Amino acid sequence: MKIGIPRALMYHYYYPAWQAFFRELGLTVLLSPVTNKGILDQGVKAAVDDICLPFKVYYGHVLSLRDKVDYLFVPRFISLGKYNFICPKFMGLPDMLRANIEGLPELIDPVIDLRRGIFPWRQVAYKIGRKFSKNIWEIEKAYRRARDSYRHFLQLQREGYETEEAMLLTSRRGKIPVGDREFAAGRESGSDSHKGRAGDKARGIKLGLVGHSYLLNDAYLSMRIVERLRKMEARVFTVEMLAEEVLEKAARRQGKPAFWYFNRQIMGAAYHLFQEKEIDGLVQVTAFGCGPDSLVRELIDIRGKRIGMPILNINLDEHSGEAGILTRLEAFVDLIERRRRKCR
Amino acid sequence: MQITFPHMGDMVVAVKALFQELGFTVVPPPPISRKTLNLGVKYSPEFACLPFKINLGNFMEALDRGADMIIMGGGCGPCRFGYYAEVQEEILREMGYDFSMYVIEPGIFSNLRKIRESFGPVSARKVLSAVRLAWNKALAIDEIYRLVLLKRAREAKEGQVNKLYADFLRKIDETMSVDRVKRIKREYREILEDMTGAYKRGIPLKVGLVGEIYLVLEPFVNLEIEKKLGELGVEVERDLYMTNWLLNFLHLRNDGKLIKRAASKYLDSFVGGHGIDTIGNTVRYARKGFDGVIQLGPFTCMPEIIASSILPAVSKGEGIPVLTFFFDEHSADAGIRTRLEAFVDLLERKKVQARKGTGYKGEIVYGQ
Numbered sequence: 001m002k003i004g005i006p007r008a009l010m011y012h013y014y015y016p017a018w019q020a021f022f023r024e025l026g027l028t029v030l031l032s033p034v035t036n037k038g039i040l041d042q043g044v045k046a047a048v049d050d051i052c053l054p055f056k057v058y059y060g061h062v063l064s065l066r067d068k069v070d071y072l073f074v075p076r077f078i079s080l081g082k083y084n085f086i087c088p089k090f091m092g093l094p095d096m097l098r099a100n101i102e103g104l105p106e107l108i109d110p111v112i113d114l115r116r117g118i119f120p121w122r123q124v125a126y127k128i129g130r131k132f133s134k135n136i137w138e139i140e141k142a143y144r145r146a147r148d149s150y151r152h153f154l155q156l157q158r159e160g161y162e163t164e165e166a167m168l169l170t171s172r173r174g175k176i177p178v179g180d181r182e183f184a185a186g187r188e189s190g191s192d193s194h195k196g197r198a199g200d201k202a203r204g205i206k207l208g209l210v211g212h213s214y215l216l217n218d219a220y221l222s223m224r225i226v227e228r229l230r231k232m233e234a235r236v237f238t239v240e241m242l243a244e245e246v247l248e249k250a251a252r253r254q255g256k257p258a259f260w261y262f263n264r265q266i267m268g269a270a271y272h273l274f275q276e277k278e279i280d281g282l283v284q285v286t287a288f289g290c291g292p293d294s295l296v297r298e299l300i301d302i303r304g305k306r307i308g309m310p311i312l313n314i315n316l317d318e319h320s321g322e323a324g325i326l327t328r329l330e331a332f333v334d335l336i337e338r339r340r341r342k343c344r
Numbered sequence: 345m346q347i348t349f350p351h352m353g354d355m356v357v358a359v360k361a362l363f364q365e366l367g368f369t370v371v372p373p374p375p376i377s378r379k380t381l382n383l384g385v386k387y388s389p390e391f392a393c394l395p396f397k398i399n400l401g402n403f404m405e406a407l408d409r410g411a412d413m414i415i416m417g418g419g420c421g422p423c424r425f426g427y428y429a430e431v432q433e434e435i436l437r438e439m440g441y442d443f444s445m446y447v448i449e450p451g452i453f454s455n456l457r458k459i460r461e462s463f464g465p466v467s468a469r470k471v472l473s474a475v476r477l478a479w480n481k482a483l484a485i486d487e488i489y490r491l492v493l494l495k496r497a498r499e500a501k502e503g504q505v506n507k508l509y510a511d512f513l514r515k516i517d518e519t520m521s522v523d524r525v526k527r528i529k530r531e532y533r534e535i536l537e538d539m540t541g542a543y544k545r546g547i548p549l550k551v552g553l554v555g556e557i558y559l560v561l562e563p564f565v566n567l568e569i570e571k572k573l574g575e576l577g578v579e580v581e582r583d584l585y586m587t588n589w590l591l592n593f594l595h596l597r598n599d600g601k602l603i604k605r606a607a608s609k610y611l612d613s614f615v616g617g618h619g620i621d622t623i624g625n626t627v628r629y630a631r632k633g634f635d636g637v638i639q640l641g642p643f644t645c646m647p648e649i650i651a652s653s654i655l656p657a658v659s660k661g662e663g664i665p666v667l668t669f670f671f672d673e674h675s676a677d678a679g680i681r682t683r684l685e686a687f688v689d690l691l692e693r694k695k696v697q698a699r700k701g702t703g704y705k706g707e708i709v710y711g712q
Contacts, residue, residue: 048653050644050670076613085422088616092650095611099657111613256430259421286391291424291646294391295431302434315391 001132002028003108004069006061007035009054009090010077012163012213016170017150018073021125024142025132030069032061035220039064044318046100052289053317054214055089057221062097062104072105075124078113080261087260087292121147157240162226163217205336206235208273210266210300211285212293213240215316223322225285225314225329232333237279239269246272254299260292270300274309281310281336283329288317310336345463346371348411350399353561354489355586357517358482359415365474365520366466371411373402376564380405385673387435393424394565394642394672395558400432407441413462418447423617423647479587480522484529486585488512491536493581496574497548498541506571508535544577549691552629553582554622555640556648560584565671566640567680573638576688581634583625584618603628610654610661619647623654630662635691637664643672665691 003022005011015031022029033039035057043060065072074097077090089096094109110127114120122143129139149170156166207229209216216222216238229236239247247268251257254271258264273279282304286293297313304311312332314325346369349359356372363370373380376398384401403414419426429447436443446462448455492509499505512532519525543549551573559566560582573580583599591597603624604614611623626637639655641648652668659666667687669680 048649050649051653052644078613083420085420085616088422088619088646089650091422091613092611092615092619092654095613096650096653099610099654254430256418256427258427289391289644291393291644292427294389294393294644295396295424295427298389298392298431299434302438305438 001071002030002069003071003073004030004032004065004105005073006058006065007032008058008061008218009093009214010075012217014150016153016167017146019171020149021128021142021146022073024145025129025138027071027132030065032064035061035218037220040220040318047096048100050289051089052291053221053287054212054218054290055093056318057218058093059097059101062101066101066104069105071108073108076109076111078111079115080112081114083259084115084261084264085259086262087290158243160241163213163240204233204235205280205333205340206237206278207333207336208237208270208279208282209285210239210269210282212262212266212287212290215287216285221316222285223316223320223325225283225325228326228329229283229333232330234333237269237273239265242269242272250275258292258296258299260296263292263296267296267300271303274303274307279309280340281312281332283312283314283332285314285316288315310339345369345413346411347413347415348373348403348406349415350402351376351562352558353563353586354485354513355482355561357485357513358478358586360517361481361520362474362478365477366470368463371406371409373406374409376402376562381564381673387439389431391644392431393645395425395556395562396428396432397673398562398565399428400435403432403436404439404441407436407443412443414443414445416445416447418449420450421616424645425617477520477522477525480525481516482587482590484516484525485513486587487529488532488536490581490585491533493570493574494579495536495539496571497545497577497579498539498543500539500541502575505536505539505574508532545692547692547695548579549577549636549688549695550579550581550634551688551691552625552634552637553580553584553640554618554625554629554637555584555651556618556642556645557584557589559640559642559671561586565642566669567671567675567677569638569640569669569680569684572681572684573688576685578688578691581629583621606631610658611650615647615650617645617647619651622648622651623658626655626658626664626666627662630658630664634664635695636687637666638687639666639668641668641670643670645670665694 005015005018019029039060040057041060042063043056043058046063047056047059062072074094076094077086079085094107097104097107108128108131110124112124117123125143125146126139129142133139153166153170156169157163161169209226209229216226226236226238247265249268250272251264251268254267258267270282273282282300284297284300286297301311301313310332312328314328347363348371351373360370360372380398380401382401383404384397384399387404388397388400399416416429416432417425418429421427429445433445444462446458488509492505496505512528515528516525519528553560553570561584563570570580588597588599592599603621606627607620607624610627611620614620622639629637639648639652641652648670655666655668665687667683
């Protein structure tokens with residue numbers, strides 16, 4: 001039996017766990033292809049006009065999997081923490097797909113609400129697991145596998161691996177143990193320089209890059225902003241590199257921190273990077289039509305302005321041009337360099 | 345202390361009464377105008393939803409007139425409204441305004457404490473009488489407006505009902521006694537209920553209004569869509585009223601259950617704002633035999649986007665035509681009017697044909 005997972009939205013946060021879980025239960029996991037023009041176009045056509053870009057793309061991924069799988073994994077995310085919500089579109093996602101796309105395979109749509117209950121993740125795992133296995137022990141084993149994979153994945157991200165790399169390493173686990181500094185250091189002296197000291201070359205400015213992971217880590221949607229910045233030899237700090245406690249603590253500097261989980265993290269990352277004065281500038285990437293971004297971005301802008309932090313706001317939609325983005329990134333990096341030289 | 349608050353439909357009358365009765369000076373923002381909108385748009389984040397921008401415009405105009413205390417609603421999501429106050433306060437401070445802000449967050453005890461801190465001690469008796477007056481005013485307004493929405497379709501003289509309602513509002517605003525409020529309400533209810541003349545279109549057409557509460561309640565932002573429908577001879581009904589919302593919010597009424605059950609076939613989760621109400625009420629209106637449903641929401645509104653993606657399925661499943669309007673600062677009168685007229689014509693044709701039994705009843709239109 002095949003279960004399809006669309007390579008969009010929550011994929012970018014939880015795929016290693018999902019993959020391990022379903023594999024352990026004996027299912028074949030089919031991932032949709034990397035986002036491309038065809039997928040985007042299909043998604044734009046199938047979704048309502050007013051919805052934001054990442055959801056349009058999600059529709060495209062679902063369409064590309066529709067006829068190839070027996071099940072489609074579309075969890076209904078409601079909350080990822082005690083006082084948090086996430087964007088309401090995640091709450092209605094399975095219903096929206098059912099209303100807009102015909103001929104869908106059976107949707108596996110467990111409710112994921114971490115506000116209540118003890119061991120909420122385990123409960124979700126058991127709910128899904130019971131569908132595919134009668135053996136409780138097997139489900140427990142699958143759950144533990146998923147949990148370990150996920151922890152490993154998070155650890156790799158904190159160490160500075162990009163999400164895609166971290167996913168790959170997690171699924172090929174065993175070869176590269178977590179915390180292998182030598183390996184990480186070896187990578188730094190190579191082409192990318194994000195991890196640090198070795199990368200402090202002539203330009204070597206430090207930039208914060210904040211935005212939803214499902215936007216930034218989708219190479220097609222974000223037009224490889226991360227990679228481009230690194231090519232300009234900037235050290236890039238992203239949300240994923242910071243530990244959750246650090247993010248939460250920094251977000252609390254706002255009297256009432258944002259109640260959307262991911263935006264709270266983005267807020268925390270921005271404030272943390274501002275405060276510790278680690279960065280020379282901040283790049284904020286938002287999706288056109290993103291509700292939470294529209295407000296939280298403003299707060300980050302205001303704070304940045306107060307401390308004189310250069311901020312570049314990039315708003316992505318299905319019509320964004322690659323050349324335009326590149327020009328703006330280059331201009332921004334140039335500006336920061338000039339500022340730095342002046343200060344010295 | 346000079347208190348102000350954002351506009352939302354005719355709620356200003358009740359809220360003003362509440363604070364005046366408590367002995368505070370109230371500086372309500374001037375009625376929402378083009379200027380309010382422009383101010384709000386200029387200083388708000390570009391992609392914030394329309395109510396945010398209008399609120400901000402209201403605050404700026406009120407602060408310019410001497411207000412120094414803003415009362416605003418809060419919440420904890422997932423709709424953006426819960427985060428309005430935090431962002432608006434920062435924006436206003438950044439602009440150099442000096443004021444204090446009281447945000448009503450969920451939680452009775454924390455609120456009581458905060459109220460004491462912000463407003464000083466007020467006697468419980470005074471509070472009770474103020475709340476009683478404000479509540480009666482709000483109830484009267486909603487009850488009469490419910491009739492206004494129905495009777496515009498059968499007024500003898502164009503604009504007659506609107507004039508009646510304006511008089512009623514003025515009288516309610518002026519009076520400060522609960523008994524008088526009740527008397528005025530009775531008087532106008534009788535006048536309106538007696539209007540049983542012929543329908544402007546010859547046949548009765550009933551449309552249900554669903555969507556985001558601010559866009560439904562505030563005529564300035566929905567470009568007076570209810571008035572336009574009335575002029576076209578359509579009876580309008582809705583479940584969204586301030587008093588109704590409050591009763592449900594305080595758990596004194598539970599329409600939520602009904603709505604949830606009606607919606608469950610199409611939307612099986614709460615999605616913040618009024619998303620599930622939009623779906624649930626559309627289903628209910630369809631089953632009650634309404635002729636059509638119109639959904640209103642601000643551009644980029646998350647809950648209403650979810651609802652609008654699901655509405656086509658509801659429209660097909662329940663056999664009711666649905667029209668969606670998303671509003672932003674660029675929405676124009678002519679465009680709305682044309683689409684409304686076309687929609688109402690369609691409803692009429694559908695009804696006439698169904699009556700004649702020509703068998704042509706399957707036509708369903710949806711979209712924006």
